[in-house]
Amino acid sequence: MEGVDHLADERNKAEFDVEEMKIVWAGSRHAFQVSNRISRLVANDPIFEKSKRAVMSRKELFKNTLKKSAHAWKMINELRLSDEESIRFRSFMDQPGFVDLHWGMFVPAIKGQGTEEQQQKWLPLANNMQIIGCYAQTELGHGSHVQGLETTATFDPQTDQFIIHSPTQTSSKWWPGGLGKVSTHAVVYARLITNGKDHGVHGFIVQLRSLDDHSPLPGITVGDIGMKFGNGAYNSMDNGFLKFDHFRIPRDQMLMRLSKVTREGKYVASDVPRQLVYGTMVFVRQSIVSNASNALSRAVCIATRYSAVRRQFASQNGGTETQVIDYKTQQNRLFPLLASAYAFRFVGEWLKWLYTDVTQRLEASDFATLPEAHACTAGLKSMTTSATADGIEECRKLCGGHGYLWCSGLPELFAVYVPACTYEGDNVVLQLQVARFLMKTVSQLGSGKAPAGTTEYMGRAQHLLKCRSSVKKAEDWLNPGMVLEAFEARALRMAVSCANNLSKFENQEQGFSELLADLVEAAIAHCQLIVVSKFIAKIEGEIKGKGVKNQLKNLCYIYALHLLHKHLGDFLSTDSVTPEQASLASHQLRSLYSQLRPNAVALVDAFNYTDHYLGSVLGRYDGNVYPKLFEEALKDPLNDSVVPDGYHEYIRPLIKQHIRSARL
Numbered sequence: 263m264e265g266v267d268h269l270a271d272e273r274n275k276a277e278f279d280v281e282e283m284k285i286v287w288a289g290s291r292h293a294f295q296v297s298n299r300i301s302r303l304v305a306n307d308p309i310f311e312k313s314k315r316a317v318m319s320r321k322e323l324f325k326n327t328l329k330k331s332a333h334a335w336k337m338i339n340e341l342r343l344s345d346e347e348s349i350r351f352r353s354f355m356d357q358p359g360f361v362d363l364h365w366g367m368f369v370p371a372i373k374g375q376g377t378e379e380q381q382q383k384w385l386p387l388a389n390n391m392q393i394i395g396c397y398a399q400t401e402l403g404h405g406s407h408v409q410g411l412e413t414t415a416t417f418d419p420q421t422d423q424f425i426i427h428s429p430t431q432t433s434s435k436w437w438p439g440g441l442g443k444v445s446t447h448a449v450v451y452a453r454l455i456t457n458g459k460d461h462g463v464h465g466f467i468v469q470l471r472s473l474d475d476h477s478p479l480p481g482i483t484v485g486d487i488g489m490k491f492g493n494g495a496y497n498s499m500d501n502g503f504l505k506f507d508h509f510r511i512p513r514d515q516m517l518m519r520l521s522k523v524t525r526e527g528k529y530v531a532s533d534v535p536r537q538l539v540y541g542t543m544v545f546v547r548q549s550i551v552s553n554a555s556n557a558l559s560r561a562v563c564i565a566t567r568y569s570a571v572r573r574q575f576a577s578q579n580g581g582t583e584t585q586v587i588d589y590k591t592q593q594n595r596l597f598p599l600l601a602s603a604y605a606f607r608f609v610g611e612w613l614k615w616l617y618t619d620v621t622q623r624l625e626a627s628d629f630a631t632l633p634e635a636h637a638c639t640a641g642l643k644s645m646t647t648s649a650t651a652d653g654i655e656e657c658r659k660l661c662g663g664h665g666y667l668w669c670s671g672l673p674e675l676f677a678v679y680v681p682a683c684t685y686e687g688d689n690v691v692l693q694l695q696v697a698r699f700l701m702k703t704v705s706q707l708g709s710g711k712a713p714a715g716t717t718e719y720m721g722r723a724q725h726l727l728k729c730r731s732s733v734k735k736a737e738d739w740l741n742p743g744m745v746l747e748a749f750e751a752r753a754l755r756m757a758v759s760c761a762n763n764l765s766k767f768e769n770q771e772q773g774f775s776e777l778l779a780d781l782v783e784a785a786i787a788h789c790q791l792i793v794v795s796k797f798i799a800k801i802e803g804e805i806k807g808k809g810v811k812n813q814l815k816n817l818c819y820i821y822a823l824h825l826l827h828k829h830l831g832d833f834l835s836t837d838s839v840t841p842e843q844a845s846l847a848s849h850q851l852r853s854l855y856s857q858l859r860p861n862a863v864a865l866v867d868a869f870n871y872t873d874h875y876l877g878s879v880l881g882r883y884d885g886n887v888y889p890k891l892f893e894e895a896l897k898d899p900l901n902d903s904v905v906p907d908g909y910h911e912y913i914r915p916l917i918k919q920h921i922r923s924a925r926l
């Protein structure tokens with residue numbers, strides 16, 4: 263029935279102020295107001311309609327993306343939206359496209375690696391979209407191993423130019439988003455060569471296409487790399503290939519904030535760490551963590567609302583059938599994901615603070631916290647995207663058969679999201695960066711240099727290596743100190759165990775290679791500790807609104823205790839908890855699920871998503887699922903005619919043949 267709220271009973275059960283929780287979720291009252299206004303602006307504009315993406319051909323989808331992007335740009339200008347509002351606008355459009363790379367990587371790369379002069383020249387053009395750019399780093403042969411890139415940028419002192427060249431097939435750029443069909447320019451990463459000397463990988467601004475007719479400039483071969491996973495989904499993006507044939511650019515198009523090449527061809531390195539050339543990736547990894555909470559919360563919102571609508575089997579005392587959300591198995595799978603969405607939100611907020619802090623320090627030539635910022639952004643990007651991709655798939659299964667329908671919104675969300683485990687650094691490769699950082703920190707323990715920031719707990723090694731958890735009853739698992747100590751002991755003991763095993767090898771690099779799997783586990787334990795500790799810090803801060811803090815506490819302990827349960831092997835083998843304490847944790851977890859249950863729908867309402875953004879029949883705000891499933895089915899092109907195209911060629915002859923043989 264239209265207009266009826268099928269989830270009203272669920273909403274009436276809530277024990278907290280949902281409006282205040284919306285503000286906590288958004289980060290501030292101002293952020294909530296911006297998101298609320300912009301999401302409705304986008305939802306009410308028919309140009310941003312998205313239900314037909316799966317049945318569009320690639321070309322239609324791509325053109326539709328161009329149309330949406332152009333319309334968005336027009337509206338952003340007409341309405342004079344601020345940067346913050348424009349970012350929200352593009353996010354609520356919910357269609358991957360070249361603009362993500364233009365604003366998300368091309369512009370930040372120039373800001374981070376360009377000199378003042380270069381910024382003054384290029385940023386106004388990019389900010390007005392008079393040029394459109396992408397980030398061309400990955401090649402056919404190398405993505406993870408950035409130092410292995412093969413494209414060359416050789417300085418020619420006679421002409422004061424760099425010659426950009428792709429010497430082999432594997433040196434072709436391959437994957438950059440926005441490159442295939444749209445970008446006029448790219449920040450290209452290539453090996454800088456001056457006077458025959460290779461100075462490693464540097465960034466260069468390169469024009470690729472004519473600004474008059476969009477044709478590739480002579481010496482440039484460029485195109486799209488082809489269809490990717492899923493219908494619709496990430497195929498709206500023109501990930502591209504690019505080959506250079508001795509293509510020339512002026513010397514001043516090398517991004518020279520970190521190092522320079524003089525008119526004479528002299529290479530001048532500045533005193534800043536060369537790793538700052540990777541700065542754009544650090545920035546994007548940081549934003550990917552906040553995005554993980556967006557993607558996971560969308561999936562969880564769909565699965566929670568649908569689990570409250572869906573009924574299967576009569577309850578034990580007869581009467582109406584049971585809502586599937588009341589099955590403990592459903593709660594055990596769903597509620598930790600709901601808690602994870604909140605956890606990733608808060609760790610994302612913290613990571614944004616860390617990133618801003620390290621950026622300010624770098625500007626003041628303080629490089630001390632750079633390794634930690636790199637380890638945190640790499641590790642949290644890896645941990646949150648892996649958990650989110652798995653979580654979206656779990657939400658699909660939580661919705662039973664209907665979750666497999668495109669109109670559930672979950673297949674497309676998964677197809678769009680899953681490459682986040684690979685782009686901006688393969689998740690295993692990134693955890694190995696964290697592991698290196700941890701091994702370095704452990705090796706320095708006792709040297710007088712106290713670990714700081716997220717490794718501060720390692721400075722308490724004497725205690726953490728010996729301590730026994732003092733949990734005696736289930737409620738002790740609601741004590742933040744006891745929870746933190748268990749996670750710290752587990753993370754430290756895993757890291758120290760890896761370090762001890764490494765020390766048995768004469769060759770450290772060989773030892774590292776042998777122990778890769780254990781090192782990744784230790785890195786994940788460290789990252790989980792960070793997320794738990796930032797969630798605890800959040801609930802210990804000031805939180806307004808009736809019952810809001812209580813709900814966040816429940817979510818925090820669900821997050822921590824489900825991790826304890828999932829990684830019980832780690833906790834037991836490191837003696838961080840005993841089997842009895844683990845069983846008390848499971849008991850406490852069940853109790854927390856029961857406390858969360860009446861608040862589940864209200865907790866996903868607090869995400870404040872429009873039906874447009876959710877894009878899911880199962881996750882509709884009003885819970886009116888069944889009639890809408892029919893409506894969606896009838897919209898499928900296969901239902902345009904009652905008798906399908908192909909009947910006369912392929913079905914009728916089969917049936918007639920059968921009838922003939924039956925008559926014989």
Ligand SMILES: CC/C=C\C/C=C\C/C=C\C/C=C\C/C=C\C/C=C\CC/C=C/C(=O)SCCNC(=O)CCNC(=O)[C@H](O)C(C)(C)COP(=O)(O)OP(=O)(O)OC[C@H]1O[C@@H](n2cnc3c(N)ncnc32)[C@H](O)[C@@H]1OP(=O)(O)O
Binds near residue numbers: 494675695
């Ligand atoms: C249809 C729509 C429907 C629905 C939509 C729904 C949902 C969408 C939801 C969410 C979307 C989510 C997110 C969107 C947001 C943005 C994404 C948008 C598009 C994606 C675009 C992707 C772009 C890319 O992928 S760009 C390419 C990225 N490439 C990589 O990341 C490469 C990975 N490799 C590396 O980073 C490095 O090479 C390395 C592995 C780290 C290097 O290792 P190595 O040790 O060999 O390196 P070096 O010798 O160079 O370094 C030695 C030394 O330096 C330290 N180091 C390394 N990196 C850094 C750094 N960045 N900062 C500081 N320090 C660094 C290293 O640790 C060593 O230190 P030590 O010597 O001390 O050991």
Ligand SMILES: Cc1cc2nc3c(=O)[nH]c(=O)nc-3n(C[C@H](O)[C@H](O)[C@H](O)COP(=O)(O)OP(=O)(O)OC[C@H]3O[C@@H](n4cnc5c(N)ncnc54)[C@H](O)[C@@H]3O)c2cc1C
Binds near residue numbers: 363407438496685
């Ligand atoms: C959708 C999408 C968008 C992208 N957009 C861009 C873009 O805009 N610009 C751009 O430049 N690039 C882009 N990329 C490329 C992306 O950054 C790379 O694919 C990514 O960094 C992984 O590198 P790779 O493909 O070389 O993987 P590989 O390194 O070849 O990984 C293959 C396997 O080897 C393993 N492996 C690799 N090295 C190690 C190691 N040292 N130890 C243990 N295991 C290892 C990995 O874990 C993985 O299992 C994009 C990729 C995708 C999928």
